[in-house]
Amino acid sequence: MKETRGIPCQANPPEPMDNQSFKQYRLKKEPTASKIDFKAELNSEQYQVVTGGDGPCLVLAGPGSGKTRTLVYRVAFLLSQFIPPDRILLLTFTNKAAREMLRRVELLLGRYPTGLVGGTFHHAGNLALRRYADRIGYRRNFTILDRSDSKDCLAEVVGEMRLGKERYFPKADVLQGIISFSVNSCQDLAAVLDRQYPYLARFQSEIERAAAAYQARKLAANSMDYDDLLSQWNRLLVYCPEARDYFQDRFRSILVDEYQDTNRLQFEILKSLAGRHGNLMVVGDDAQSIYSFRAAEVRNTLDFKKFFPGARIARLETNYRSVPEILELANRSIAHNQNQFPKELKSTRPAGPRPVLVVTQNAFSEARFVAQRLLELREEGTALSDIAVLFRARYQVTELELELAARGIPYLIRGGIRFYEQAHIKDVLAYLKLLVNDRDELAWRRILLQLDGIGPGYFRRFWSRVSAAPVPMETFLEPDSSSGLPFRSRPGFAGLQKLFRELRRDEYAGQPAAQIKAVLEGDYRSYCLSNYTDGPERLREIEELARIALQAENTERFLAETVMGENFKGESFDGNGGEEQEMLTLSTIHQAKGLEWKAVFIISLADGRFPFARALEEPEGLEEERRLFYVAITRAKQYLYLMQPVIEYGWEGNQVQRLSTFVQELPESDYETWLAGDSNGSAG
DNA sequence: TTCCAGACGTTTTTT
DNA sequence: ACGTCTGGAA
Numbered sequence: 001m002k003e004t005r006g007i008p009c010q011a012n013p014p015e016p017m018d019n020q021s022f023k024q025y026r027l028k029k030e031p032t033a034s035k036i037d038f039k040a041e042l043n044s045e046q047y048q049v050v051t052g053g054d055g056p057c058l059v060l061a062g063p064g065s066g067k068t069r070t071l072v073y074r075v076a077f078l079l080s081q082f083i084p085p086d087r088i089l090l091l092t093f094t095n096k097a098a099r100e101m102l103r104r105v106e107l108l109l110g111r112y113p114t115g116l117v118g119g120t121f122h123h124a125g126n127l128a129l130r131r132y133a134d135r136i137g138y139r140r141n142f143t144i145l146d147r148s149d150s151k152d153c154l155a156e157v158v159g160e161m162r163l164g165k166e167r168y169f170p171k172a173d174v175l176q177g178i179i180s181f182s183v184n185s186c187q188d189l190a191a192v193l194d195r196q197y198p199y200l201a202r203f204q205s206e207i208e209r210a211a212a213a214y215q216a217r218k219l220a221a222n223s224m225d226y227d228d229l230l231s232q233w234n235r236l237l238v239y240c241p242e243a244r245d246y247f248q249d250r251f252r253s254i255l256v257d258e259y260q261d262t263n264r265l266q267f268e269i270l271k272s273l274a275g276r277h278g279n280l281m282v283v284g285d286d287a288q289s290i291y292s293f294r295a296a297e298v299r300n301t302l303d304f305k306k307f308f309p310g311a312r313i314a315r316l317e318t319n320y321r322s323v324p325e326i327l328e329l330a331n332r333s334i335a336h337n338q339n340q341f342p343k344e345l346k347s348t349r350p351a352g353p354r355p356v357l358v359v360t361q362n363a364f365s366e367a368r369f370v371a372q373r374l375l376e377l378r379e380e381g382t383a384l385s386d387i388a389v390l391f392r393a394r395y396q397v398t399e400l401e402l403e404l405a406a407r408g409i410p411y412l413i414r415g416g417i418r419f420y421e422q423a424h425i426k427d428v429l430a431y432l433k434l435l436v437n438d439r440d441e442l443a444w445r446r447i448l449l450q451l452d453g454i455g456p457g458y459f460r461r462f463w464s465r466v467s468a469a470p471v472p473m474e475t476f477l478e479p480d481s482s483s484g485l486p487f488r489s490r491p492g493f494a495g496l497q498k499l500f501r502e503l504r505r506d507e508y509a510g511q512p513a514a515q516i517k518a519v520l521e522g523d524y525r526s527y528c529l530s531n532y533t534d535g536p537e538r539l540r541e542i543e544e545l546a547r548i549a550l551q552a553e554n555t556e557r558f559l560a561e562t563v564m565g566e567n568f569k570g571e572s573f574d575g576n577g578g579e580e581q582e583m584l585t586l587s588t589i590h591q592a593k594g595l596e597w598k599a600v601f602i603i604s605l606a607d608g609r610f611p612f613a614r615a616l617e618e619p620e621g622l623e624e625e626r627r628l629f630y631v632a633i634t635r636a637k638q639y640l641y642l643m644q645p646v647i648e649y650g651w652e653g654n655q656v657q658r659l660s661t662f663v664q665e666l667p668e669s670d671y672e673t674w675l676a677g678d679s680n681g682s683a684g
Numbered sequence: 685t686t687c688c689a690g691a692c693g694t695t696t697t698t699t
Numbered sequence: 700a701c702g703t704c705t706g707g708a709a
Contacts, residue, residue: 226699590697
């Protein structure tokens with residue numbers, strides 16, 4: 001999978017498209033697409049979409065209407081029309097959705113079509129920038145900052161500018177949110193402050209200065225944050241005609257899944273990419289727009305026709321997934337929203353069981369019920385892998401995790417802390433980052449602060465000297481480069497120099513797995529064991545990381561994919577590491593989008609937990625939460641359990657919680673109600 | 685300046 | 700219960 005995806009990162013300028021090389025693709029590589037009998041395999045709605053002509057097209061698709069399938073078949077159709085795979089761009093929003101999409105392309109065609117670029121917007125942005133970053137002032141070997149890196153960087157900037165001294169000046173977290181929203185929504189900071197942070201408006205000029213300094217800092221470190229992968233890509237398309245021409249020519253067909261989640265910035269990118277030919281097919285469902293906190297613009301969907309005059313609009317309103325009882329519940333729920341395209345979803349499935357509201361005493365009895373019921377379902381023939389438990393926020397699932405662990409039920413948890421965001425993983429990645437980009441200030445910082453006797457102060461001195469050098473790594477490796485650092489740090493510093501001398505030898509070049517091993521064999525193993533109580537476990541994870549790295553093409557690619565979260569299926573390790581093992585899925589609703597299970601439990605359906613209290617502070621908050629509920633319900637094919645814990649086991653004693661608004665507003669005839677039988681809902 | 689200990693407040697969703 | 704912040708000692 002790794003080597004077949006994406007634009008190769010080559011140093012030379014793009015070659016012109018020539019038909020000769022495309023012919024080879026047609027004849028040798030993609031015979032399968034032309035053999036597909038589209039008419040036989042698709043229903044009439046889907047067929048219209050799949051075989052429709054070029055030009056802009058908006059597909060409004062309800063849940064379970066086979067929209068990803070339609071998109072995948074559209075790709076196959078294009079290939080069968082002799083369009084070479086490398087002239088197709090397939091975009092979506094999350095890694096999860098991207099993986100699913102690409103998996104199905106592969107499944108349908110028998111193999112991944114060589115050259116087809118598919119993945120998240122960030123993935124595509126990364127590839128585009130690897131090719132052209134030098135045109136906008138960066139170098140092509142830039143490294144990528146994850147959320148906490150960029151937060152640290154921002155905190156550093158604020159500290160140096162002495163802005164933090166102002167009372168109530170926003171903390172780095174908040175600042176990052178503001179800046180990120182401004183970038184993604186293409187609004188200037190003043191507008192964002194005005195509309196969403198009026199209480200911070202008095203800091204406007206300071207925030208603007210901090211944002212500018214942050215941007216400059218990243219440029220100097222030759223590193224980009226997640227937002228840069230989009231905004232710099234967009235800059236490239238706007239300011240570099242050569243790059244724009246290249247991408248406009250190269251991608252003669254662009255397909256976007258989960259379009260309702262795109263934001264203004266992504267829209268601008270799409271406009272540039274599809275600007276010349278307009279061959280843009282987007283598929284989405286406004287009722288499933290759940291990323292407004294990331295500046296998703298439902299207007300992109302609602303006003304598609306305005307932006308792309310002459311656009312076709314197609315609808316997929318048949319639902320193949322859920323039994324009518326579940327679909328009925330979903331339709332009733334979403335009808336409470338004002339802002340939407342009303343849709344008439346029809347189920348094709350025969351009648352099934354009614355959804356069930358299960359009232360339990362508290363989160364522990366809720367967990368017990370779920371565990372017990374899912375074992376029964378398994379007895380009745382539903383595979384564990386066909387069951388999911390969905391929740392609004394990560395912390396809501398802890399009681400269930402305990403219960404599952406106690407019963408030895410295997411599960412895969414999605415959402416929450418990501419594998420690559422853990423300290424020990426980031427530590428190791430920092431070494432690799434320096435091998436790729438020795439201007440990466442945050443990587444240097446991370447590594448040097450591990451040394452005894454070096455803190456932020458000494459690091460600053462070190463970096464102001466070394467960053468001025470033409471090649472920071474060379475300067476670092478010079479014998480006297482530790483001058484100015486405290487005596488105590490000298491052994492560690494020398495060890496670090498030795499490690500990097502080793503890592504720069506040819507046999508490590510482009511071999512991230514070998515590099516990771518060398519880092520471990522340096523001082524990191526001891527560091528890990530002496531700093532973390534669960535050191536051995538962390539080491540095991542690092543070895544796992546090395547195993548994954550074996551698959552990577554080179555270090556640069558490995559780092560980018562890892563930081564963008566593409567390398568880990570479940571974002572965390574499961575005990576057995578077996579992919580095919582029968583496992584229950586635990587997932588945030590956000591991450592569950594686009595997936596389906598035979599049986600679905602939605603836990604924590606109490607006001608305040610879901611709808612989530614803090615989300616209601618936003619103006620459109622309740623509607624977005626309801627869309628989230630809608631997404632959750634429509635994941636279920638046959639069995640749907642709505643779980644209500646009555647008593648909140650909180651810090652300030654126990655409190656009775658109201659049933660979630662989203663269930664209350666449904667007619668009681670649409671579901672059954674069960675009272676979970678166990679009375680000893682003790683807090684274990 | 686670094687580093688440790690203890691207090692504090694805090695808990696969304698993703699790239 | 701968990702990372703982040705603060706203050707004080709080395």
